[in-house]
Amino acid sequence: MPERYTIPYPARRIHSDGRAEDTKVLLAREVPVKLFLDGKAFTTLFTSPFELKELAVGHLITEGVISYGEIAGVEVEGNDVHILTRKESRTLRDEATMAQIFVDSDAVFDPEAIFTGTDHLESETYKLTRGTHLAALINRNGKLAAHIVDIGRHNAVDKVVGTAFLQGLDISQHYMLSTGRQPAYMITKAARAGIPFVATKAMPFDSGVEAAKKANMCLVGQLRPESMLVFANEWRIKNNKIKR
Missing domain, CATH: 3.10.20.10 (Ubiquitin-like (UB roll))
Structure with a gap:
């Protein structure tokens, strides 16, 4: 129920043509x-x-x-x-x-399992508020294992990692979806948890790419239904069906 993450607030909408009206909008709770x-x-x-x-x-x-x-x-x-x-x-x-974080996982993922992740990149809470992030874990078969919404991209990652460990998921056999940008700090958080692959609809920073390379993680940016950008450790994506 996305409504529990939100709270209605009064606001005054002013238009460029001079019109004004009272309204109510849903804001994300913090x-x-x-x-x-x-x-x-x-x-x-x-x-x-x-x-x-x-x-x-x-x-x-x-x-x-x-x-x-x-x-x-x-x-x-x-x-x-x-x-x-x-x-x-x-x-x-x-x-x-x-400083020597290394993800010890041999997991590789089919391109189809990665593109399937785009179905989970936008939450109902985000549609209501335009003020939240999410993180999700997808297994090697493309099945959603955990899905968390939060006001902060860092918190969403923490919560989805906590969910995985509390539920006994083998996090080394899942990839993580994120709606946030990926600097080195975000990649390092995922690496410490043992996540081998991070995909975001946003873009990484150069620091995030270098961190992923060193940590043995695959990093994908601009994940869309039709394409993705691979920045690090492409070997984690099976290439038998990828046309070059």
Whole structure:
């Protein structure tokens, strides 16, 4: 139900010919969500007010704070999310280690499975508000496995990653759809989760392309029903049906 992500607000529409009228529009809702790690305040995220457990789990994974196996429990209290860890399994992560992110997956995808993703690139919430992003996971058969809407492209990625881990999906055998631009930061978040392939209807930055190359990830931009631009690791797309 996309309506739960929205709230009606009054506005005054002024036309170029001088006409004016009162109206109501639907705006995307935003709330602050506080994350606590082992009882200590960790960060505050501004997000759509749903899938908060998924947000917390995905954020910690994609930011390289902890792995999923180090999470002992997640509790949601209002807009506060408390994450408990197995402290004995916590590992220290320094910048040198995080700089060497490499997606260890042999997954390849049929072009048809990728083009099928265009069916999921626009949500009903976006149509109502023009103010949201989405992220989705598609398996190698082109089947939708997870679909998340949020006001932020980063939050959408965190939530879809959290959903995958909480549901036990093998994320290394899925590709991720995104409606957002792909700088290095976005690619790195996906790489930390083990996602081998990112496709966006937008475009990457040069930093995103270089990050994808180093991380062993395929990166596609301008995904459309009729074409796509491949920027990195094209070997992840089966070429037996691609005409050159």
